[in-house]
Amino acid sequence: xxxxxxxxxxxxxxxxxxxxxxxxxxxxxxxxxxxxxxxxxxxxxxxxxxxxxxxxxxxxxxxxxxxxxxxxxxxxxxxxxxxxxxxxxxxxxxxxxxxxxxxxxxxxxxxxxxxxxxxxxxxxxxxxxxxxxxxxxxxxxxxxxxxxxxxxxxxxxxxxxxxxxxxxxxxxxxxxxxxxxxxxxxxxxxxxxxxxxxxxxxxxxxxxxxxxxxxxxxxxxxxxxxxxxxxxxxxxxxxxxxxxxxxxxxxxxxxxxxxxxxxxxxxxxxxxxxxxxxxxxxxxxxxxxxxxxxxxxxxxxxxxxxxxxxxxxxxxxxxxxxxxxxxxxxxxxxxxxxxxxxxxxxxxxxxxxxxx
Numbered sequence: 407x408x409x410x411x412x413x414x415x416x417x418x419x420x421x422x423x424x425x426x427x428x429x430x431x432x433x434x435x436x437x438x439x440x441x442x443x444x445x446x447x448x449x450x451x452x453x454x455x456x457x458x459x460x461x462x463x464x465x466x467x468x469x470x471x472x473x474x475x476x477x478x479x480x481x482x483x484x485x486x487x488x489x490x491x492x493x494x495x496x497x498x499x500x501x502x503x504x505x506x507x508x509x510x511x512x513x514x515x516x517x518x519x520x521x522x523x524x525x526x527x528x529x530x531x532x533x534x535x536x537x538x539x540x541x542x543x544x545x546x547x548x549x550x551x552x553x554x555x556x557x558x559x560x561x562x563x564x565x566x567x568x569x570x571x572x573x574x575x576x577x578x579x580x581x582x583x584x585x586x587x588x589x590x591x592x593x594x595x596x597x598x599x600x601x602x603x604x605x606x607x608x609x610x611x612x613x614x615x616x617x618x619x620x621x622x623x624x625x626x627x628x629x630x631x632x633x634x635x636x637x638x639x640x641x642x643x644x645x646x647x648x649x650x651x652x653x654x655x656x657x658x659x660x661x662x663x664x665x666x667x668x669x670x671x672x673x674x675x676x677x678x679x680x681x682x683x684x685x686x687x688x689x690x691x692x693x694x695x696x697x698x699x700x701x702x703x704x705x706x707x708x709x710x711x712x713x714x715x716x717x718x719x720x721x722x723x724x725x726x727x728x729x730x731x732x733x734x735x736x737x738x739x740x741x742x743x744x745x746x747x748x749x750x751x752x753x754x755x756x757x758x759x760x761x762x
Contacts, residue, residue: 520627526662534686538629653684
């Protein structure tokens with residue numbers, strides 16, 4: 407039988423702290439979630455120094471909760487309030503990458519990593535990424551979303567978040583939560599309208615930080631929204647991270663498919679599995695008369711997948727609600743309607759196929 411919230415709090419009330427008191431008596435437990443056998447919460451300390459001193463208590467809390475009947479997973483993150491804005495930030499994003507063991511490396515706590523790619527811009531890759539993340543969360547998956555489109559980060563707007571992530575020690579980055587998804591974007595570290603003017607090594611360093619220094623917790627799947635094309639970020643991700651695979655998004659017309667083939671060739675060259683193709687903007691249904699039209703053609707991505715022997719994961723419509731929802735910061739997949747249903751089918755297919 408799954409544990410109750412009261413049972414979890416009772417266990418936490420027995421975890422003592424340096425200087426006296428317990429986790430609950432000193433009111434350090436935040437964002438407690440008890441879902442079936444999964445338990446997640448944050449320990450918020452008054453300062454970064456006290457957050458570091460909490461490590462024995464955090465480990466004791468995890469061990470005690472794992473001993474409860476019915477508990478499958480426990481995820482505890484320790485944090486502290488961000489430094490006052492008037493002070494220089496202790497966390498800096500961007501810089502030359504640090505050394506790591508040879509070969510692709512896993513991301514701690516993350517079971518699967520899906521790279522969402524496109525050969526060119528304008529095909530809706532970022533819209534697919536945010537909505538797929540939300541749709542997977544609605545399927546009960548623990549989902550992370552990393553906006554790796556460093557020159558054009560759009561996920562903060564699409565997911566409706568604008569806070570700068572906190573860092574208790576100048577190294578660990580505490581991600582934000584939105585619509586049931588844990589997310590991080592370089593856009594959250596910049597002033598609005600500020601451009602990223604970096605060469606390749608700084609891009610690689612920033613990606614390394616956002617994968618390795620973010621406290622992702624325990625995730626079933628991390629969605630990585632890649633930049634369009636076949637550049638430094640794609641190369642770094644594929645060569646230095648253990649990817650479950652890539653999903654390529656394209657619109658149906660021939661011009662888009664020309665560039666999608668280049669993305670597919672890149673993944674083949676880098677020996678990254680391609681899990682399938684998605685046809686975005688596949689059809690448009692007039693909201694006034696109900697007539698369905700194919701503005702960008704129809705079926706081109708399905709035919710390309712069949713030609714290459716790759717899975718075709720599904721068709722997604724183009725509609726006004728999707729655009730309005732993304733601009734408003736609430737992805738259309740978080741609601742109801744034909745577009746939300748299309749994303750729900752896509753997410754269910756990935757879960758059923760063991761990809762998410």
